Amino acid sequence: MNSLHRVLEVLEGGMLSLVEDGGRQHVAHLGLTQGGVMDRHAWAWGNRLLGNHWGEAAIEITIGGFKGCFSQATQIALTGADLNARLNGQPVATWETLTIKAGDLLETGYAAQGLRGYLCVRGGWKTPVGLGNSRSAIVREQLGGQDGLGSPLKAGDQLSYACTRDTDQGRPCSVPAAFRPDYQAPLILDFCDNPASPLPEQLIETLLAQRWTLSSRSNRMAALLDGQPLQVERYPLVSSGVAAGTVQLPPSGQPIILLNERQSIGGYPQPGFVTLRSLDRLAQGRPGEVIQFRRLSLAEAQQQERAFLSFFQRQDQAPIRAI
Amino acid sequence: MHWSAEPAGVNAILLRFGERMDPALSACIHQLGQRLRACLGDSLLNITPAYTTLLLEYDLRLEDYDSLLARLTPLLNHQPESAPETRSEVIHIPVFYDPHTTGPDLTALAERCQCSVEQLIHLHSSREYRVYALGFAPGFAYMGELDSRLISARRETPRSRVPAGSVAIADNQTAIYPIESPGGWHLLGRTPMKLFNVDADPPALLQPGQAVRFHAVDRDTYLSLGGTL
Numbered sequence: 001m002n003s004l005h006r007v008l009e010v011l012e013g014g015m016l017s018l019v020e021d022g023g024r025q026h027v028a029h030l031g032l033t034q035g036g037v038m039d040r041h042a043w044a045w046g047n048r049l050l051g052n053h054w055g056e057a058a059i060e061i062t063i064g065g066f067k068g069c070f071s072q073a074t075q076i077a078l079t080g081a082d083l084n085a086r087l088n089g090q091p092v093a094t095w096e097t098l099t100i101k102a103g104d105l106l107e108t109g110y111a112a113q114g115l116r117g118y119l120c121v122r123g124g125w126k127t128p129v130g131l132g133n134s135r136s137a138i139v140r141e142q143l144g145g146q147d148g149l150g151s152p153l154k155a156g157d158q159l160s161y162a163c164t165r166d167t168d169q170g171r172p173c174s175v176p177a178a179f180r181p182d183y184q185a186p187l188i189l190d191f192c193d194n195p196a197s198p199l200p201e202q203l204i205e206t207l208l209a210q211r212w213t214l215s216s217r218s219n220r221m222a223a224l225l226d227g228q229p230l231q232v233e234r235y236p237l238v239s240s241g242v243a244a245g246t247v248q249l250p251p252s253g254q255p256i257i258l259l260n261e262r263q264s265i266g267g268y269p270q271p272g273f274v275t276l277r278s279l280d281r282l283a284q285g286r287p288g289e290v291i292q293f294r295r296l297s298l299a300e301a302q303q304q305e306r307a308f309l310s311f312f313q314r315q316d317q318a319p320i321r322a323i
Numbered sequence: 324m325h326w327s328a329e330p331a332g333v334n335a336i337l338l339r340f341g342e343r344m345d346p347a348l349s350a351c352i353h354q355l356g357q358r359l360r361a362c363l364g365d366s367l368l369n370i371t372p373a374y375t376t377l378l379l380e381y382d383l384r385l386e387d388y389d390s391l392l393a394r395l396t397p398l399l400n401h402q403p404e405s406a407p408e409t410r411s412e413v414i415h416i417p418v419f420y421d422p423h424t425t426g427p428d429l430t431a432l433a434e435r436c437q438c439s440v441e442q443l444i445h446l447h448s449s450r451e452y453r454v455y456a457l458g459f460a461p462g463f464a465y466m467g468e469l470d471s472r473l474i475s476a477r478r479e480t481p482r483s484r485v486p487a488g489s490v491a492i493a494d495n496q497t498a499i500y501p502i503e504s505p506g507g508w509h510l511l512g513r514t515p516m517k518l519f520n521v522d523a524d525p526p527a528l529l530q531p532g533q534a535v536r537f538h539a540v541d542r543d544t545y546l547s548l549g550g551t552l
Contacts (some may be wrong), residue, residue: 031501099411238343239456240337249510265458299387
């Protein structure tokens with residue numbers, strides 16, 4: 001039995017490629033952000049296809065331009081935005097398992113629809129685990145990721161993957177069509193009211209009735225929306241902790257939706273919040289795309305989120321359709 | 324302590340304990356957060372104490388909003404009568420205040436406050452502050468309150484790069500930038516102390532309720548303590 005050195009050698013990092021997992025826990029009180037994959041739907045399916053446990057790290061490739069070489073055989077899956085990837089020059093499918101041989105070259109093109117693709121590997125990427133029991137890279141905080149400094153992947157980086165026997169390939173699997181999102185469908189975000197919001201009801205109605213566009217200034221901290229500005233009074237609010245999905249209305253009247261890398265506390269008035277399932281879809285939204293809100297009750301939103309978590313976190317994962 | 328609760332996310336509940344910033348309240352909230360963490364265990368994913376609030380993010384597989392609120396209610400209604408003594412050691416922060424290098428806003432700020440740079444440094448370093456909350460960046464502690472003569476709004480245009488260790492003020496608060504980051508606060512000086520250390524436990528030097536004092540040091544002392552210019 002020879003000890004195999006299993007690494008993906010990065011040849012090109014692309015626009016923004018990051019090692020991400022489910023994000024950190026129990027660190028917000030230290031001023032640290034949460035981080036983690038922006039689209040949990042695509043990430044969770046990638047891991048599920050490969051028989052990985054919930055929470056294994058993936059490479060989140062934004063837009064594309066990523067290139068890497070596998071040192072040893074394994075199995076991978078590409079989910080989320082179709083980055084027009086090629087394996088040794090041959091186009092490969094997304095949302096299904098791909099067999100990798102030693103020396104295989106994976107190269108992505110660029111997303112025509114959606115924004116972020118996920119590269120999962122059998123057993124997960126074994127980069128260092130940092131604060132909050134997470135491997136997630138946080139560029140702004142200079143923490144996490146393959147170098148512990150939050151750096152995006154770049155040429156020369158080597159990412160270890162789990163040691164499985166060559167014979168232990170896993171059977172080919174594919175995500176049923178019903179679970180593959182259509183990134184060209186209208187982007188509609190489920191919104192829950194915060195009953196304690198200081199904002200007048202009329203203002204919230206306008207927020208929900210209006211069409212917004214996703215600003216190109218959006219990033220992993222926040223989605224900024226452009227549109228007819230809302231008339232927001234100044235509220236002398238004391239900053240408080242803010243959760244993912246929080247909608248904030250700054251004095252500019254242009255809504256902000258807080259995402260995984262939000263600052264841990266914030267002080268703008270909040271009409272309510274967007275569901276985490278909607279954030280998964282928003283992660284694939286492209287600048288200029290139209291965004292609309294629709295109301296959902298908290299009970300329904302919680303049920304929806306719980307259904308998602310229990311589907312992917314069941315110990316005995318139901319078999320999925322073999323190709 | 325009077326409280327109210329509201330949903331603040333699909334898996335988040337915000338507890339409010341008042342409307343006014345008060346270091347004693349911050350310390351109580353911080354301690355309550357630790358107590359809730361011990362009582363609620365795995366149900367909680369994150370606890371974020373701030374000036375007047377506690378944000379609890381919870382595991383939806385174990386709790387929903389109503390069940391968590393039902394568990395929280397007796398805990399919040401039966402809090403210890405008086406807050407445990409918060410008297411902690413004062414943390415002393417050496418600062419090199421220098422209008423030419425570490426404190427590029429000292430001169431303009433002194434002008435606006437109608438005092439000399441020396442007086443301004445004295446006003447900033449002659450009182451004890453308390454940490455209200457951590458946020459913005461790893462280990463970034465909001466501290467108050469400033470001498471009323473030093474209160475001034477943030478810079479019109481934030482700097483895109485504020486060096487790590489920068490000691491700054493804005494509104495009625497003071498803070499130290501733990502890592503290089505963008506920032507809109509007025510820069511008075513810089514400390515060689517490390518505010519955030521991944522390998523330390525806890526990694527953040529300052530905690531809510533902590534007492535802090537700044538001490539002016541000269542250039543040589545600053546450099547000998549590991550400061551950079």
